[in-house]
Amino acid sequence: MSVLKRLRLIMGLLLLAVGFGALVNDVIPAARADDTPFEVRITIRDHKFEPAMIEVPPNRALKLIVTNADSTAEEFESVGLKIERVIPPGKTAEFVVKPLRANRNYKFFGEFHPDTAQGQVVVKNDVVAK
Amino acid sequence: MSQVAVMVFREALEIVVVAALLLAATRGVPGRWLWAALGAGAGILGASIIAFFAEQLADAMAGSGQDIFQAFILLATAGLVAWTIAWMRSHGREIATQARDTGRRIAAGTAPRYLMATAIGVSILRDGTELAVFLVGAGVAGQQSMASVIAGFAIGIAGGVAVGILLYRGVMAASLGRVFNAVAALLAFLGAGLASQAIGILCGAGWLPSGLDPVWDTEDFLSQGSDLGRFLHTLLGYMSQPSATQLLTYGATLALVLWLGFRRLPPPAISR
Secondary structure, eight states, X not given: OOHHHHHHHHHXXXXXXXXXXXXXXXXXXXXXXXXXXXXEEEEEETTEEESSEEEEOTTSOEEEEEEEOSSSOEEEEETTTTEEEEEOTTOEEEEEEOOOOSSEEEEEEETTOXXXXXXXXXXXXXXXXX | OHHHHHHHHXXXXXXXXXXHHHHHHTTTOTTHHXXXXXXXXXXXXXXXXXXXXXXXXXXXXXXXXXXXXXXXXXXHHHHHHHHHHHHHHHHHHHHHHTTTOHHHHHHHSSHHHHHHHHHHHHHHHHHHHHHHHHHXXXXXXXXXXXXXXXXXXXXXXXXXXXXXXXXXXXXXXXOGGGHHHHHXXXXXXHHHHHHHHHHHXXXXXXXXXXXXXXXXXXXXXXXXXXXXXXXXXXXXXXXXXXXXXXXXXXXXXXXXXXXXXXXOOOOOOXXX
């Protein structure tokens, strides 16, 4: 098989993965989950997250409300959740996260103070929905 | 101080990798060092202005302004990289063969220096803005003395520039005819990484569907936040938890830039 054909095959498969994934991730959970996002409040204080460990239900959109209570800016970043945004001191940022699948962990951290500012979102089935 | 140095080094590295590879790709183009410096200067100026107004800008755009800004800059950088490669592929030969004829050389090779300068400028705009916000925080909040912030900054920049020189020298050490090929391949991966990061930000903000997410999860194996993970992310676009849309973007960009850099050219027109 020529390189070009192989490349086309790979791209085709990836396109299928996007379509299938969009169905599984975005359409199906949306059909069975209720529409109101699950709210989570996080405060950054002394370059740490309060709370640092957050348990959330699966298949439900999340709203992360992150307040920076420090006197310095922090960049709230999560590789898995595809978030990276600077939050100025004293400000609050909101992030809507699409429904996540059960039994997964998503780390987040403060880019400006990664030694102390570390946390994670844990998706668990038995979290009581608010 | 060490924390400032580490942070500055990380941000500088992202800029320096782009700059070093583009400078290597545009070898032979007259005035490229001057234009690189002009691009860098404009980027630093722009980043300082944006950092100063960062708070107001973020508020004005309800917090998601940064996402648009980041995605736009990343995509612009990827586009400029691709454009430089495409240009150098079709005109590189002219520049090399006419190297002795300064007048014609300038006529043949003015475009890529603007592309390269703009690419360097916008990367500084992105990483520099972040850095400026961080440094203002570190200095003004009185966490650390001004002297230690400045020392950390100097160490970080020096480290970043040192890596850039190593990278540039390393690539240039490849045999003469192969320099462009090596750089074009590296820049294709870099461009793919930039584009997929931009698309990731747009997916995260809910503007694009992310598809299957994540397709794989190697965060525990090699964290994208670790030093090696960051370096591989910057240079090759390594992702520990990529979505299908990001992978698709990566593949498409990689294929496009590789094609631009290695496409077969029509035989050169006979010059008088």
